[in-house]
Amino acid sequence: MLHRTFIVSLLTIGGILLGMAPASAQQSLNIVGPGGPPIAGLGSAIVDVNMTNTDPVQGFVLAIAYDNSVIEITGVVAGAVVAPAELYFPEILATGLTVGMVMDSGPPFGGQTIAAGTDQTITLITAKSIILVNELDPDVTTNLTFLDGTLNSPPLDNILVQGGLSIGVGAGLVLDSTLGSLTITAPPPDSFTIENVSVPADGSSEGCARIIMNNQSGPVQGFVIAIAHDSGVVTLEDINLDGTVTETELPEFVAPSILANGGTLGVVLDFGTPFAGQTIAEAVDNHIANFCYSCVTPIIYFTGQTPPPAQTTDLLFANGQFGTPPLNNVIVVTGLSLAPDLVDGILTCEPVEQLLEDTCFYCGPRSYEGTIDPDNNPAPPIEGVPGTDVEVCFFYKDSSDNLQGLQLAICYDCDLTFLSFDLTDSIFDEVGAEFVSFAIDDDPNDGDGCEFVAGILLDALPPFDGQSVPPTEVPLLIGCATVAIDATAACGSTLAIEFCDFINADGNVDIENIAIIDFQSIQGFNKVDCAVLVVPAEIFQRGDCNSDDKVDLADAAKVLGWQFQGQPIDCPDACDSNDDGKINLADSVLLMNYLFLAGQAPPAPGPIDDGTDPTADALGECMSNDSTCP
Numbered sequence: 001m002l003h004r005t006f007i008v009s010l011l012t013i014g015g016i017l018l019g020m021a022p023a024s025a026q027q028s029l030n031i032v033g034p035g036g037p038p039i040a041g042l043g044s045a046i047v048d049v050n051m052t053n054t055d056p057v058q059g060f061v062l063a064i065a066y067d068n069s070v071i072e073i074t075g076v077v078a079g080a081v082v083a084p085a086e087l088y089f090p091e092i093l094a095t096g097l098t099v100g101m102v103m104d105s106g107p108p109f110g111g112q113t114i115a116a117g118t119d120q121t122i123t124l125i126t127a128k129s130i131i132l133v134n135e136l137d138p139d140v141t142t143n144l145t146f147l148d149g150t151l152n153s154p155p156l157d158n159i160l161v162q163g164g165l166s167i168g169v170g171a172g173l174v175l176d177s178t179l180g181s182l183t184i185t186a187p188p189p190d191s192f193t194i195e196n197v198s199v200p201a202d203g204s205s206e207g208c209a210r211i212i213m214n215n216q217s218g219p220v221q222g223f224v225i226a227i228a229h230d231s232g233v234v235t236l237e238d239i240n241l242d243g244t245v246t247e248t249e250l251p252e253f254v255a256p257s258i259l260a261n262g263g264t265l266g267v268v269l270d271f272g273t274p275f276a277g278q279t280i281a282e283a284v285d286n287h288i289a290n291f292c293y294s295c296v297t298p299i300i301y302f303t304g305q306t307p308p309p310a311q312t313t314d315l316l317f318a319n320g321q322f323g324t325p326p327l328n329n330v331i332v333v334t335g336l337s338l339a340p341d342l343v344d345g346i347l348t349c350e351p352v353e354q355l356l357e358d359t360c361f362y363c364g365p366r367s368y369e370g371t372i373d374p375d376n377n378p379a380p381p382i383e384g385v386p387g388t389d390v391e392v393c394f395f396y397k398d399s400s401d402n403l404q405g406l407q408l409a410i411c412y413d414c415d416l417t418f419l420s421f422d423l424t425d426s427i428f429d430e431v432g433a434e435f436v437s438f439a440i441d442d443d444p445n446d447g448d449g450c451e452f453v454a455g456i457l458l459d460a461l462p463p464f465d466g467q468s469v470p471p472t473e474v475p476l477l478i479g480c481a482t483v484a485i486d487a488t489a490a491c492g493s494t495l496a497i498e499f500c501d502f503i504n505a506d507g508n509v510d511i512e513n514i515a516i517i518d519f520q521s522i523q524g525f526n527k528v529d530c531a532v533l534v535v536p537a538e539i540f541q542r543g544d545c546n547s548d549d550k551v552d553l554a555d556a557a558k559v560l561g562w563q564f565q566g567q568p569i570d571c572p573d574a575c576d577s578n579d580d581g582k583i584n585l586a587d588s589v590l591l592m593n594y595l596f597l598a599g600q601a602p603p604a605p606g607p608i609d610d611g612t613d614p615t616a617d618a619l620g621e622c623m624s625n626d627s628t629c630p
Contacts, residue, residue: 031180041187042218049123056113059161062099065147075126096151135186146175187216194345201299201349208292219279222268222332228318238292295349302356311349317342359525362395381533387487395475402468405457405516411500414444417484426477435460439505499527538622541606545575551607559588571622579603581617
């Protein structure tokens, strides 16, 4: 309450008791509300009390009422013209406020006054909304009003002191509250936003998505955040408050929970005694929490290579999905749980560049061993005939390191079938690899294609002497696989054999191509693929020396004509009736015995069905148009 001694000092200036006298001209006190936008939510606004005075003012009393169910008064300060006053005493009451001011209240009594003027601001009142208006409800308007004879003890009237006299309503002072209104409207929607974040996809790095809160409804006493993620793409590693406004306010209850496909965070700022009322002030872009993730699958590329595309995934606010009972995303303002707008985010797993090692893996024919190719060009294709087997070999090159072992992971066209794999005649065989294992998946219908994996470790058994294969400037043989070409493979087609990381053949563990160097898994190196080129094989009937697609006496005559008369032949293998690698009189005799004396038939192929030559010889190729291809 305003002290009685203050009242006496206000009404008694320089020892002279003041009386009431009419003013010489109209004078007024005006309450003027804020000229800007209305109060949003639990925001504040400043209301001016202005004075128009025709004579100098030695002091004043203000008595102003307000609706304490709508607003509270949080500050009362002197205006600029009042700043030199020797006594300025504001008091905020339950339903109003009072101010007493004396410009010259003590020795040496120099007679300070406020000069005559119009609309001079003598007091500024800060009013704060204490209600939340729903966006669907109408705005709320309230007034600050001059009120004589009610506020404080003893009750005060609004007066000006001029010339030692108190000028109140009875003496002509005009009290105008018509402009002293405040409008309270719904605040902008509160919101949570997950900021987009990029994470290096190297298998170990983390990146934190900042959670941003717009809370213009008012100071936040606590909040709950619940965010879902795709566990196949990212892993939630941590939930923390590092560097946040939440951390600055020293919250007393913090409950993070990391789940397989999401995470939640509950925070209460003031959870225990002495209940000091900590809050997060209303603001735009309050950084309140961090959800930190790593990428599940590394996305690596090596210097000089084209970077692969980044992988993106959504981070989604999830109401009613996590917790028991299920949690919603909320903020707590004045004890009320409010549902903020939710703005989801995107996490990007960024490719990571690594330096390329000088190791290189190749595949190709056995003849590729020892070739000199500084540019790591592919080996020539391995030629094979449909329905036959070919040999596919694998090589390594490393000019600076000894290899202790390696892993191979190979994808191949399912018109090929890997039959076996061994190290015969390789450097790994010579050194004596102590662990060799391979696995084959030739099922084209299992969803992951056809795959081959192999693991080789040179020193896998006691006494562990540290075997390794040496550095090499040229490709050295690792081992070779026997590979069958499907009988239906199209002639002229190229069947790819490729180094493929993260395959499991018929196992459960994904295998990568690695070189083991100094007990480390080295992955960043060139891998040069190869292919099998399907080529036609000549087919013929043994004994059909004249190439008319049948075996008869004319063929015996053709053999004799070629041998003794220089007759041309198209297919030397067909004329070699006894398959001894030569064409001579014996071939003619065998045919005549077969045809007329029930003698031995010419060896395969034939003499009835066409086929390929099962025996190698030096007779040269057939010049006929018959082959294994249509």
